[in-house]
Amino acid sequence: MANDTTPQAVTVARPAKPPIWNDPVYRSLFFQAVVLALFFYLAWFLVSNTQHNLEKQGIASGFGFLNTTAGFSIGEHLISYTEEDTYGRVFWVGLINTAYVSGIGIVLATILGFSIGIARLSPNWLVARLATVYIETLRNIPLLLQIFFWYFAMLRPLPSPRHSVTFFDSFFLNNRGLAYPKAIPESAFDVVIGLFIFGIIAAIGISRWAKKRQDATGQQFPVFWSALGLILAVSVIAYFVLGSPLGFEYPVLKGFNYTGGLTMSPEFVALLLALTMYTAAFIAEIVRSGINGVSYGQTEAALSVGLNRGMVLRLVIIPQAMRIIMPPLTSQYLNLTKNSSLAAAIAYPDLVLVFAGTTLMQTGQAVEIIIMVMACYLFFSLFISAIMNWYNRRIMLVER
C-alpha cells in the first residue's frame, strides 16, 4: 500500500461560542464600564457634597466675587491697578507678576545653567571644581531658605532711602529697591525701533543666505559681525542722527522714598536671584549628563578633523546632547514656575499671595479660588511643556 500521506479533509470542530458572561471581550468591557461609572459617581459625589456643605454653613459660592471691588492695594503691578478695581483684575495682576518672574527666571537660569554645566566639564581644574562647589551647594539647600537668604541677608543691610548708594546720579540703591530712570520714548523713537526690527529680520536673512552659500561653495561669511552691525550699529546711529529721541524721568527723593522713574523691588530681585541660581544648579547637572551621553567617539572624530574645543562643543556635541537634555529641562522649567509661588514668603505680590492669599481671606471662597489658581499653574505647565515638546520633536534623531 502506498503511504497514506494524502492530506485528508480535516474538519476542525469550532469551539462553541461561550455565553456572554464568560466571553473575555464582554467581561473586560463590563469591568471597564463599572470602574468608569464608579469614577464619575465619586466625582459627582465630591462636587455635590462640597456644594451642600457650603450651603449648609451659609458660605458664599460661585464666581460672582470676581466682579466685586477689591478695596486693597498691590505693591507692584505691571498692568494698571487701583483699589477700585475688581477681584478679577487682582487675578490678572497676580498672574502677570508670576509669569513675569517665571519667564525672566527661566531665561536666566538656562543661560547660567548651561554655562556652569559646561564649566563643570572643563579640563581646567579650578573652573571645574568651582562649578562643582556651586552645584553641590545650591542643589542641596531648600529653595525657601535661599529666598530668605537673598532677601534678609543680602538686601536688608542696604541703607535707607535717605542714605542711598548712588550711581551716576540716576541709579539709587536702597533697601526699598533699585530706583532707575524711566525711558519715555518720543515719536521719533518709533523710527529707531523700526530700524532695529528691520535689522533683526535682515540678520536672519543674511545668516540663511550665508548657510546656503557655504553648503554650495564652502565659502564662509562673517555672519555674526555683520548681524551685529546690522542690528546694533544701524539702530544706534539712527538714534543719534535723530537727536536722541528718548526722554528720561529721573527718580527724585521726596519725603520717604524716591518718586518718579521705575523701581525694582528687593522682593522681586531676591526671588529672581534665588529661583535662578537654584534652578541653574539643576540645569547644570542635566547639561552635564547630556554632554556625557554623547559618545566620546564624536569628540575624538571632531578633534581629529581639526576643530578646536569650542567648535567641537558648539557644532558637534551640544546638538546631539540636546536630545538627552530636553525632557529633564522641561521639568526644571515647570519646577521654576511652580516654585515662584514661594514669593508669598517675602511679600512679592504673585498669584498665590494676592489671589490665593488676600482675596481668599477677604471673600472666604476658598474652593473657587484654589481651583482657579491650580488651573493657572496647570495651564502654565502645559504651555511650557507644549513648547518644549514641539522643539524636542524637531531636533529628535529619526532612527532608520
Added chain:
Amino acid sequence: MKLVKTIAASAVLASMGLTGATAGTLQDVQKKGFVQCGVSQGTPGFSNPDASGNWAGFDVDVCRAVAAAIFGDANKVKYTPLSSKERFTALQSGEVDMLSRTTTWTLVRDTALGLNFAGVNYYDGQGFLVRKDLGVKTAMELGGASVCVAIGTTTELNMADFFRKHKLKYNPVVFEKADEVLAAYEGGRCDVYTTDRSSIAAQRTKLKNPKDHMVLPETISKEPLGPVVRHGDDQWLDLVKWSLYAMIDAEENNVTSKNVDSLKATSTDPKIRRLLGMEGDMGKNLGVSPDWAYNIIKQVGNYGESYEKYMGTKTPLGLARGNNALWENGGLQYGMPIR
C-alpha cells in the same frame, strides 16, 4: 465579581458616612472632652505661649471660660495657632471649634464667610506705628510711605481706604505672619507698621528698642474684636456668647474670682443668685451644668480681672480700659441680662 461587590459596597457606606447628619458642636466637644481653640501665633497680652508652652492671654481666657462652662475645668482646652490667612478656613472646615484671635466683626465675615460673631471682647481701632526719627507727627504726612501689614486682615483694607480718601500714595508690603511683618518694619523695609492699636502695643514689646517708636494719634477705623463660631449651630453660638456675657455681668455685679465662693454661700442679691446658679435654669437652657458661670468666674475671673492681668496699666502693654470699660463707667462693655 467579588472585587466589584466590595468596591460598590464601600462606596455606598462611604457616601452614607459622609453625608450623615452632623451632631452639634457642643455634643462633639463634650464627647471629645476638650475645646479646640484657634488662637494667634503669639500676640502678647491676647494669646501668647509662655516659656513652658502654656497659652495665656485675654483671648485665651474666652476659650477657657467656655471650657469652664462645659466641663467645670478651664484647662480642658487645646490651642491651635493660626495665621491671619488660615484662621477662617480652619474654623469653616471644623479644624477648630471657635476662634479667639483678635478677629474684627465685619459684615462680609458674618455673611459670606459663613461665620457668627459671639460678641465683642475688645473694642479697638487701627493705628500706625512709626520711628520717632522720621519726624512724622500725624498720619496725614504719610504720603509716599511704605507700609508693612499682615495679609488678609481688615487692616489691609482700612489702610487702602484711608490713603484713598486722603489721596495719598503709599506702598504696601504684605507678609503672611505677624512676626515677619514686625521684622520687616524693624529692619527698615517699611516706614510704617499698621494694625489694631492693641496689637501695636503688644507687638511693640517685641521690638528691640520700643522707645524709638511712636504711635501716631489717628485711629483710622473701628475694630470690634471678638470670638467667632460657625454658621448653623445656634446652641454653640449661645454658649460662647453667654460665657463672655457672664464675665462682663460678673464685673458689673462686683463678683470676682476671690469673693465668688463667699458670695455663693451668703448672697441674697437675686441677680447674683441667678448668675451663680442658685436660682433659675440658666445652665440647663444653655445645655450645661447650673454652676457654669460660677466655674467661669472662679477659674478664669471676671472681665475686669482678665483685662487687668494681661493688658492693663500694670502690664508691659499698658492699655487703659478706655472704650472697654463698663458702660456704667463710660465705656462700651454691656452685659446682657442673665435671666
